[in-house]
Amino acid sequence: MSFSLARFFLHLRLGVSSNTATTRTRKSFGYLLLAPKATKFTTTAIHKDKSQKSSEEEEEEKLLVVVGGGAAGVYGAIRAKTVAPNLNVLVIEKGKLLSKVKISGGGRCNVTNGHCADNLVLADHYPRGNKELRGSFFNMHGPVDTMSWFVDRGVELKIEDDGRVFPVSNNSSSVVDCLISEAKCRGVSLQTGKAVTGASASASGKFLLKVEKRTLNSVEHVEADYLLIASGSSLQGHSLALRLGHSIIDPVPSLFTFKIEDSQLTALSGVTFSKVVAKLKLEDVQRNIPQLTQVGPMLVTHWGLSGPAILRLSAWGARYLYSSGYKGKLIVDFVPDLHIEDLKSMLSQHKNRFPKQKVHNSCPTELGLVKRFWKYILDHEGLVGDTLWASVSNNSLVSVARLLKHCTFEVKGKGQFKDEFVTAGGVPLSEIHLNTMESRIQPNLYFAGEVLNVDGVTGGFNFQNAWSGGYIAGTSIGRLAGNANLEGAIRVNRV
Ligand SMILES: Cc1cc2nc3c(=O)[nH]c(=O)nc-3n(C[C@H](O)[C@H](O)[C@H](O)COP(=O)(O)OP(=O)(O)OC[C@H]3O[C@@H](n4cnc5c(N)ncnc54)[C@H](O)[C@@H]3O)c2cc1C
Numbered sequence: 001m002s003f004s005l006a007r008f009f010l011h012l013r014l015g016v017s018s019n020t021a022t023t024r025t026r027k028s029f030g031y032l033l034l035a036p037k038a039t040k041f042t043t044t045a046i047h048k049d050k051s052q053k054s055s056e057e058e059e060e061e062k063l064l065v066v067v068g069g070g071a072a073g074v075y076g077a078i079r080a081k082t083v084a085p086n087l088n089v090l091v092i093e094k095g096k097l098l099s100k101v102k103i104s105g106g107g108r109c110n111v112t113n114g115h116c117a118d119n120l121v122l123a124d125h126y127p128r129g130n131k132e133l134r135g136s137f138f139n140m141h142g143p144v145d146t147m148s149w150f151v152d153r154g155v156e157l158k159i160e161d162d163g164r165v166f167p168v169s170n171n172s173s174s175v176v177d178c179l180i181s182e183a184k185c186r187g188v189s190l191q192t193g194k195a196v197t198g199a200s201a202s203a204s205g206k207f208l209l210k211v212e213k214r215t216l217n218s219v220e221h222v223e224a225d226y227l228l229i230a231s232g233s234s235l236q237g238h239s240l241a242l243r244l245g246h247s248i249i250d251p252v253p254s255l256f257t258f259k260i261e262d263s264q265l266t267a268l269s270g271v272t273f274s275k276v277v278a279k280l281k282l283e284d285v286q287r288n289i290p291q292l293t294q295v296g297p298m299l300v301t302h303w304g305l306s307g308p309a310i311l312r313l314s315a316w317g318a319r320y321l322y323s324s325g326y327k328g329k330l331i332v333d334f335v336p337d338l339h340i341e342d343l344k345s346m347l348s349q350h351k352n353r354f355p356k357q358k359v360h361n362s363c364p365t366e367l368g369l370v371k372r373f374w375k376y377i378l379d380h381e382g383l384v385g386d387t388l389w390a391s392v393s394n395n396s397l398v399s400v401a402r403l404l405k406h407c408t409f410e411v412k413g414k415g416q417f418k419d420e421f422v423t424a425g426g427v428p429l430s431e432i433h434l435n436t437m438e439s440r441i442q443p444n445l446y447f448a449g450e451v452l453n454v455d456g457v458t459g460g461f462n463f464q465n466a467w468s469g470g471y472i473a474g475t476s477i478g479r480l481a482g483n484a485n486l487e488g489a490i491r492v493n494r495v
Pocket residue numbers: 067068069070071072073092093094095096097098099100101103104105106109110111112194195196197230231232233234236237418419420421422448449450451459460461462463464466
């Protein structure tokens with residue numbers, strides 16, 4: 001257990017904030033409901049008779065609608081309601097709440113990353129967003145804040161050796177349950193099975209939303225004071241953003257494995273390499289892009305190649321690979337800590353020491369290669385099973401060394417990566433204020449999470465973007481709503 005993790009266990013306070021919130025009574029919703037002709041009209045909103053309300057209450061009844069009950073939406077909703085308890089907060093989710101959190105990290109949920117104390121280093125883990133996220137974004141709510149947030153609400157966390165943070169329970173339900181219970185305790189209204197299918201801004205600056213429940217063929221119209229779009233990579237969310245004046249950078253997949261058509265390689269499925277240097281070469285990319293060379297573990301799969309080094313390449317190369325039809329060259333150095341000349345002399349010494357041994361059965365242990373892969377390399381060089389080291393020519397030794405340092409694979413396509421998959425593209429960061437997450441185009445409109453043109457490499461960075469964005473948006477909306485209430489109360493007192 002690392003030092004920073006010990007800190008979180010020390011700070012464990014079960015349900016403190018939730019308990020205080022359970023006593024709060026929930027306010028009614030005062031949506032303005034607009035019934036268009038020929039649509040069946042339903043609503044779950046509870047209405048008070050206007051005459052029963054004081055003008056102070058009317059001032060209080062501002063409504064934030066959050067589109068999407070994923071990580072960013074629920075976290076943002078909780079934060080907004082925490083900052084402005086009088087604000088009505090409604091999350092509309094078309095499917096199930098937090099469904100990606102539930103399946104994330106192979107069911108364990110890699111909540112964030114615990115190895116990036118420096119926010120500049122942290123920002124470098126985002127192929128889209130690395131420049132923009134260097135500023136205030138993670139200072140306002142970074143991985144340490146996220147970890148504290150969950151630990152303070154009873155979710156014990158652990159940091160694994162590679163920096164990935166998981167719940168100690170190894171079960172994503174701990175995270176899902178915590179978020180849902182916190183949202184409910186705070187009085188956030190969570191509505192599922194409904195999609196926001198239309199949005200426009202009225203002259204008064206409010207948002208008119210069309211909400212559809214497909215199973216019942218019903219349409220609701222909701223008027224919101226604040227709108228947070230946290231719809232992930234959904235095209236429906238993109239179309240809402242477009243209707244509200246934003247542009248969309250074309251979505252393309254990120255974080256995928258490489259399909260390699262090499263039956264001898266894929267026969268090695270399951271073989272892992274703890275450290276390789278992998279370089280991606282694409283025809284259309286002539287300039288040197290440092291991130292298209294990655295160091296790290298690699299794994300052979302039934303399809304081709306995977307593992308952290310490959311996934312990072314897929315993320316940094318996502319757009320280029322999309323343009324090239326997922327075709328390119330992958331050059332792998334399997335012994336990156338050895339200079340080629342040292343490797344040659346190591347092989348030569350091995351030959352001299354073990355002349356009577358068969359090459360297939362005798363690999364220099366210093367190379368740390370598994371037998372199956374060593375055989376793959378030798379087969380490539382035409383060194384068949386019975387060949388003795390004594391009969392290996394110097395030229396063959398040099399070729400083996402070269403192949404280990406510079407092994408070229410043809411990337412033929414995109415495989416799948418079932419543990420994590422994200423979308424590059426979405427609302428451009430230039431169109432929002434990152435210190436508030438508010439739109440630069442439409443006042444009181446906010447965005448958070450994957451709907452933005454931000455995506456990270458594997459390791460908890462994608463959720464961190466969702467937590468940070470949700471938190472910042474929730475804080476900004478809460479403050480704005482709180483100030484609006486304060487101003488309203490002052491006005492009421494003056495009257
Ligand atoms: C299999 C898998 C595993 C992953 N594992 C990890 C991991 O361990 N760690 C990590 O950091 N990242 C992981 N990721 C990435 C991570 O899940 C996403 O980056 C993250 O969920 C983005 O959060 P979000 O709230 O922006 O979007 P989402 O989680 O996608 O939530 C958006 C929600 O909005 C809803 N929605 C969309 N449009 C509408 C609409 N019009 N009306 C109503 N609702 C709407 C959607 O149904 C969805 O529930 C994983 C991804 C996948 C696919």
